[in-house]
Amino acid sequence: MSSIYSDAPPPTPEFRHTLAVIVDNEPGVLARIAGLFSGRGYNIESLTVSETQHEAHLSRITIVTGGTRAVIEQIKAQLSRLVPVHRVTDLTVEGEAVERELVLLKVVGQGEHRLEALRLAQAFGAKTVDATLKSFIFEFTGASDEAERFISLMTDCGLVEVSRTGIAALSRGAEPL
Structure with a gap:
């Protein structure tokens, strides 16, 4: 991690x-x-x-x-x-519980870095929630280990800021907590 x-x-x-x-x-x-x-x-x-x-x-x-x-x-x-x-x-x-986390990532870049950020976001199923000529904000929801991988890969694309919600979790099966 x-x-x-x-x-x-x-x-x-x-x-x-x-x-x-x-x-x-x-x-x-x-x-x-x-x-x-x-x-x-x-x-x-x-x-x-x-x-x-x-x-x-x-x-x-x-x-x-x-x-x-x-x-x-x-x-x-x-x-x-x-x-x-x-x-x-x-x-x-x-x-086993179902655990998910929401991550917002701000990526700043131009040219190939910008295109690579878009490709990675698409590969991870991240949603573009804001875009300017110089930056993107991506929203990723998933398991924490996947969030870590996404963040790590985005570092080379111009990652400048990350905000994470923390883990939300529910136990599997029909029984409530």
């Missing part, structure tokens, strides 16, 4: 976990959860949050983190003890 922003290797798959946390949608909840991670020296690789049940005032936080089995169990136990948390589900141990 080499990108223009980090040369650190990604967590290995056996240590990377995706957690879905259902919480009350109220001020300070996200700060308490982030504080739990930072206070104990745990890293958050990706974090997304949004209200998912408006009438019940519930939000879903999807956290991608890494650690040994013991560390992940400790994280889940500590999250579960927080008052605004209703449920913590480790999507990684529940079975």
Whole structure:
């Protein structure tokens, strides 16, 4: 996972976990959860949050983190003890989850670099959401490893800016969280 922003290797798959946390949608909840991670020296690789049940005032936080089995169990136990948390589900141990990420990339270039950026975007199924005579903004939605590949390849085409949403994930099958 080499990108223009980090040369650190990604967590290995056996240590990377995706957690879905259902919480009350109220001020300070996200700060308490982030504080739990930072206070104990745990890293958050990706974090997304949004209200998912408006009438019940519930939000879903999807956290991608890494650690040994013991560390992940400790994280889940500590999250579960927080008052605004209703449920913590480790999507990684529940079975394969569907994970997607939205990436916006700004590419600046002319001539062959411009044409190559368009070819790569088409090959990855990215959508052009803005175009000027000197730049493009592409929208890519897909798995994180594909996003990393797309970003890496776009670097040689004049990549100047990247914005990522973080991972959104759902467990496979008919059962809801």
